[in-house]
Amino acid sequence: MMQTVTLKIDGTPVRAAKGSSVLDAAIECGICIPHLCHVPFLKDTGACRICIVENVRNGGSSVTASCTLTAQEGMVIRTNTEKIQKLRRNIAELLVAQAPNSKAVQDVAVRCGVKEVRYPFRNDNCIQCGRCVRYCTEMWRANALGFVGRGKNRRVEFPFAMRPEFCKNCGSCTLYCPMSVTPCGGPMKRGEESLCGKCESQTVMTPGMIGACVRCDLGKGFQCTRHVL
Amino acid sequence: MRKLEHFEELENLRKKVVAQREKIRSTVIICGGSGCKATRCLSVIDAVKKEIVKQGLGHEVLLRTTGCHGFCEQGPLMVVEPGNFFYGHLTAADAQEIVSSTLKNGEVVDRLLYADPLTGKKIKTEAEIPFYSAQDRQLLKYSKLLDPCSIEDYIAVGGYKALVKTLTGIAPKTVIEEIKSSGLRGRGGGGFPTGRKWAEARSVREDEKYVVCNADEGDPGAYMDRCVLESNPHLVIEGMMIGAWAVGARQGYIYVRNEYPLAVQHTRLAVKKAREFGLLGENILGSPFSFDVDVARGGGAFVCGESTALMTSLEGKVGEPRPKDIHTVKEGLWNKPTVLNNVETWANVPSIIVNGSGWFASKGTRGSKGTKIFALTGQVKNTGLVEIAMGTTLHDIIFKIGGGPKNGKAIKAVQTGGPSGGCLPVSKFEIPVDFDTLYETGSIMGSGGMVVMDEGTCMVDVAKYFLKFLQDESCGKCVPCRVGVDRMLEIVTDIAEGRGRREQISLLQELAETVAETSLCGLGKTAPNPVLSTMRYFADEYAAHVDEKRCPAGVCKELIHYDILAEKCTGCGVCLRSCPYDAIKGEKKKAHAIEEPICRKCGICITECKYDAIAVG
Amino acid sequence: MSMTTIDSILEGRRSQPSQLIEVLQDVQEICGYIPQDAMKTVAKELGVPLMEVYRVVNFYKAFTLKPRGKNVFTICTGTACHVRGSDLLIDQVKGQLKVEPGDTTKDGLFTVECVNCLGACALAPIVVQNGSYLDHMTPGKLRRIIDKTRGAKRKEASDA
DSSP states (O other): OOOEEEEEETTEEEEEETTOBHHHHHHHTTBOOOOSSOOTTSOOOOOSOTTEEEEEETTEEEEEETTSSBOOTTOEEESSOHHHHHHHHHHHHHHHHHOOSOHHHHHHHHHTTOOOOOSOOOOOSOOOOOHHHHIIIIISOOOOOEEESSGGGOEEEOGGGSOOTTOOOOOHHHHTOGGGSOOTTOOOOTTOOOOOOGGGGGOOOOTTOTTBOSOOOTTSOOOOOOOOO | OOOOOSHHHHHHHHHHHHHHHHHOSEEEEEEOSHHHHHTTHHHHHHHHHHHHHHTTOTTTEEEEEESOOSOGGGOSOEEEETTTEEEOSOOGGGHHHIIIIIIIHOOOOGGGBEEOTTTOOEEOBGGGOHHHHTSOOTTGGGGGGOOTTOHHHHHHTTTTHHHHHHHTTOOHHHHHHHHHHHTOBOTTTTOOBHHHHHHHHHHSOOSOOEEEEEEOOOSTTOOHHHHHHHHOHHHHHHHHHHHHHHHTOOEEEEEEOTTOHHHHHHHHHHHHHHHHTTSSBSSGGGSSOOBEEEEEEOOSOGGGGSHHHHHHHHTTSOOOOOOOSSOTTTSOGGGSOEEEEEHHHHHHHHHHHHHOHHHHHTSBOSSSBSEEEEEEEESBSSOEEEEEETTOBHHIIIIIITOSBSSSSOEEEEEESGGGSEEEEGGGTTSBOOHHHHHHTTOOOTTSEEEEEETTSOHHHHHHHHHHHHHHHOOOOSHIIIIIHHHHHHHHHHHHTTOOOHHHHHHHHHHHHHHHHHOSSHHHHHTTHHHHHHHHHOHHHHHHHHHSOOOTTSOOGGGOOEEEOTTTOOOOOHHHHHOTTOOEEOOTTSOOEEOTTTOOOOSHHHHHOSSOOEEEO | OOHHHHHHHHTTTTTOGGGHHHHHHHHHHHHSSOOHHHHHHHHHHHTOOHHHHHHHHHHSTTOOSSOOOSEEEEEEOSHHHHHTTHHHHHHHHHHHHOOOTTOBOTTSSEEEEEESOOSOGGGOSOEEETTEEEOSOOHHHHHHHHHHHHHHHHHHHHHO
16 A cells, blocks of 8 residues: 655645655646656756745745655645746746757746846757766666766766766667757757747647646656646 | 774873873964964964974974964964963964063063953953953864864764763764753854754654755855855764764765865865874764765855755756755755755854753854854954853844954944845844744845944945845856846945935835845845845935935945045145046145046045045045 | 775775765875776775775865966965965966966966965965965065975976
8 A cells, every 4th residue: 555645736636656756746637847857767957946936934935946846645735836937937048048949948937937038148059957977877887978077067977978888778868858859940049049828729728627637747848738827 | 093993092092182181281283274274374473383393392392273263363372371361453464573582481471462442451361352252152162272173182082982972872862952951053154943843854754864064154254154064074073973873874975165275174074084093984983884084175156155055066066046845855965865964053063962052052042042153243342253152232242252343334234144234223223133033124144254343334235235146146046046136236235326316216116025025045045134134123324325315334336426625734745646537636745636527436535645634525 | 006005094984974074085186186996996996986986086075186386376266365366466476376276387387276265364365385374475475485386396406
């Protein structure tokens, strides 16, 4: 018999397996908390900060990433307050200004309500979500990829920047990379980057059911069809 | 050296070394800390040693080399007892006169005395120097009393008394109650109530627990921990032992940053000596308490001052912080309960045990008890380490102890708390130094760094400086810190270089608030503080840069230009020759001129010109 | 790096992943940098994936991947030093030696590095030359010291 805990997410009582994260608990019962670096079968690191929620306790609330927050009995979580929406939108704006050349990043930006990008666009080809690193390290245990360097110089690299012989050539790193899916309108040239916004035409809205997800393919691509009202 | 097997043996040793000290006729104390080493104190120590022997005083005079006293600006410095004479700015050549006049004849060497910077009057004794007398040097007073490489010295001044008192009659729970009642709060920056932290760790049912000392003092401008470890490492070890007893730990680690080689050396030696004397290891002094400590070096990463990153680094990994939804007192080092405290926090523990929590709590304010060491630096006359009771006002620290402005320019602000802290204007100098007051005013206590800034400091440049620092030191794991700090720097750089736009000010505010709320660890969460505090209190400087493209302090290079004043220029050509960019042209004996686009405003010409003929406009 | 040297560094530390940083610090001290081969040996002997060793070497400033020059000038960029003009010292050295902080001159004579506070703030601005602290530095003083060092090296070379 699996042990469970009961917590409240956006007012809804949710029963979750003991030890699971708040993000997992929410997705299980159809409450979509936007996320980017989370992959169901890989360890969560809390790197992208898109999945932030408010953890209400002791008369106040703290903002924290739901993927690294273990669900506890009696927890009160708010996923979609105005404050969270604003913070999430700002983070998504930072991401799309950094790496607009990815359908996944553009999708998440629209999902989080980004309407304008107030920073000069850059054209990075890595958002350091860590999916490739975690896949290589946790699934294949090849340890051929890792985060090297600090701060602005941090990058994903092979040891000595050369593919080692112990790389299994499985291709998973590319398969799970958000940057491997180009925007619908095609790759953006340097100087011509923009907020795509095309996914608006593909969103399916469910009136009156804020927070409930209509269609979400877990771990497979990033098309999130929910649109923030 | 035989191991001390029982408490009585320690007390007997103490009596012996105290008696030995009382026999010494006079003591020459020379500071051998890192700051004084930089000003070549080793040659002074060597010269004095030779003179003492040469003048036949080898049997009467004890030469004691100590750790940092905290008045580095006066170094190399010396205190002579009896008499308490204080000599500063020494060179090896002074040794002969010091030994013959002061040591032999008890006469003071006037030219070596400290001169009051305001009156010029010479002050004979260390105790009368206002910089020292205005302080309450509970921890720092030990610097001159002991040689950090000697465990006997530490024992002679009362070392390990607190340990004995604890092991012979204070139960762990009671120790925790004492620390709670004292009101001791973490001295590393967080200000978390120490007693509460220990109680939480104690409550976890787990055999393997750890106590860790955070000596990764990374805040630029702060060197309190360097001083304590260089001059009195045993004090910290003793504090950790009492903490370990209280929470149930048997192993401790002292994590010292890589950039403090002398502190590492002295601490490692102290651990070695403590082990030799049986004060570390199995069944200490015959009690059931077993404890050992290891000293680990950092690898050069500011983020490793963050508790989870430090622990990850101790585990031999890259120092990336972990989410703290589960506290490290429950799951810390190797996922075991870990009590991590700052050097100064541990250093305060023995005196609380010996003197009682009431004694400690009698000093300070309601929310901040005891004394705190600050590193007072920047544009102030007396720079150095200042230990004062909590509740002293910023004004008193900066003007009474610091002696006011250094270069004649008016003081404009004080920066506290390092890169996690904020800048406070003169109008706020009346506030007491207190954890909560500083936080409410828009800064933090931090580890104790206090940098005084004058009219020649540009606050936009200060914000840019701290953002650059944090961008360099960010581990890079989470988006708000890695990308957010970078974008904040981009905006502030635009402003500093004359490209700022009005709407960037509000964007900067919003971005700063986002980074503060959503970052994974303390580094990111506090990274916006310098920006937020300078925007709050120095909005006029931001406005000048954005609206008028002007830098009021004359610092931001793109907004200033260097001019040679024709009326003052003698045509000597010194500036022309020293300019690394060949930006100065002129004929001999005729007024020279600086060529605008070539000039990089490096400042060399200004420092070389003897006629004050170069102005910044 | 010779096998005997690395053996003595690894003595008593084999199969202990937590010793990685201490081991690398010893390698850095002896070799002046961390050679690729040393990284591979350390990975094997400590039981740490090579990727992790490479990550640690790149993360901590204490470790360098390339050998340093004969003269290492470390400029402190702490707050007290900044307020007293450390930026001008960096500009001076960049202009004079034509290298960015972290790099070595082509002739291998000079390496310039920056450090975020050495804790000797009362003596700001500080430059460390091969472990010796130089206090109250100005761009002019630094320029002369570098020139002198270069001159001394030239003399050494011509005397030899």
